[in-house]
Amino acid sequence: MKRDKYEKVMDLAKRRGYLWSSFEIYGGIAGFVDYGPLGTMLKNNIINIWREYYVVREEFYEIDSPTITPYEVLKASGHVDNFTDPIVECKECLESFRADHLIEECTSLDTEGKSLRELEQMIREHDIRCPKCGGELGEVKRFNLMFVTSIGPGGKRRGYMRPETAQGIFIQFKRLAGFFRNKLPFGVVQIGRAYRNEISPRQGVIRLREFTQAEGEFFVHPREKTHRRFKEVEEEVVPLLPADRQMDNSIDPEEKVIEITIGEAVRRGIVRHEAIGYFIAITKRFLKDIGIDVKKLRFRQHLPDEMAHYAIDCWDAEIYTERFGWIECVGIADRTDYDLRAHMKHSGEDLRIFVEYEEPKEVETYEIELNYREVGRIFKGDLKLIEKKLKEMDNEEMEKLVREIEEKGRYILRVEADGEVKEFEILKDYLKIRKVVKKIRGEKILPHVIEPSYGIDRILYCLLEQAYREEEDRVYLDLKPKVAPIKVGVFPLVNRDRLPEIAMDIKERLRREGIIAQYDDRGAIGRRYMRMDEIGTPFCITVDGQTLEDGTVTVRDRNTREQERVKIEEIVDYIKSKLE
């Protein structure tokens, strides 16, 4: 049986300390991996370069929030409802089915938004039985893709392991807006673990139950989804696979991807605005920079029916792998104000930002003065709600109120509170209305968010796969020096004549300068080179007889195997220049 590349790469990764299956001595469990020593270094290198892009150059600021998230947050974000599949189990054969799908198939009724009990009732009413054995179906249960936990003793407070790092940013939006002194646009990132209780995770590191995300949230004015520095990326050519071309069967599948500058793509409306376009370009540059072959990269737009519940547009950076084909490694989504709106509604906090106009506007409006002696007596505790509603009314509503009060002498005020709509009858003598001309200096808006979200584990796998090289007499990882875990191997050619001491000293010098170097004097020199090749170490320094005469050593290049003589005194600078 021929081993495919996935197998060879994972085998090497396991043997050499890149990736291990977790909990292996207890039999292992699917969907979890450990990063070994080299894997951890590689991962950290990737993440640090990512920070270089987003934190240093894009001026996004990084935060770090808890992975355990209380129920309310994920209820508000839609994850509790949208992450839950209703499942029903056959009492006889124990087979389980998606309850909603089953009902829709059997009755062609709509199950959208139905509760578990309603679904169960529908099953009983229509006498739906197990499609496999005809047995009776049990109760409808939730299968939630989020890991559930409880907070505190007694387990009263339900919590989940976060399904994405993004929510941590949205939750702190008010603080963050304050940090950025309420000026749009601004960006925030978070790098950390996220959790999804996949039904059947496979494909090793590609689909994990616990994985690392690096997410950026770029908050923009809803009417200005532009990017200040779009000019800098305009000429970047990107491979795009738009939704309409995916669905158009008249196009040859091989021809569906179009190579186009991102500037042109935005001008022609293929990419709907600069902000998404900008991050597509940045993503291409980042992936190229860490060593991803751009010929194996494409940006695929989500089809309307595959979009997440919070997004109106999404482009995935997909990388081609030999076994799995194109896999999603980065998602660049326009989440609109979905999350902020949801959290604003559920928490009651005003998450809007005040944006000043360039010039103040003069607007005719009304000022309302309540007759407190009267309304206090009538509405009692509800008065606060009414006051708040009146304050928040926009001009249109206000005009309607004024009109109705004048014409009919009364107005029915509807206020939403705690999920209920309350109605209050407002009579003419409850209030005094004055027409005024106000200078409006600006307005409160709820920002939209553009989200580039990177799956670090998948990117790391793709990088390993693409770096994997086989030659007649060796296997090596063609990792870029800047991502390679070990930068330099240092060897004495033979173990005598003080060569080991000199080599050890060179290793120490490199380490002191922050360069990860490894000393090795075991076995023949060729064997040591091979070991370093296999883990992707780009350079090997060898101390030989000539070193004793002229103070030079050889530096071997991993890919070409060519050697160059360099003075020991210059070795640190030499290596440093090669690592950039």
Place this chain on the structure above:
RNA sequence: GCGCCAGUGGUGUAGCCUGGUAUCACUCUGGCCUUCCAAGCCAGCAACUCGGGUUCAAAUCCCGACUGGCGCACCA
């Protein structure tokens, strides 16, 4: 979660049908040797995925679990 297939040192394997605790190679460790690409010699470490059953005796036969692969389902 369902169906099919597989699981022996770090890696690749022999043994399984026809029960009697394991073959070989590479790697790895220590030593000798060695002046540039897995050389050689000596010594050593190291495995039957886990649990149950049958049996005097299980890597081997049976059942289950776990893991991996493939197909179906799932994939905000």
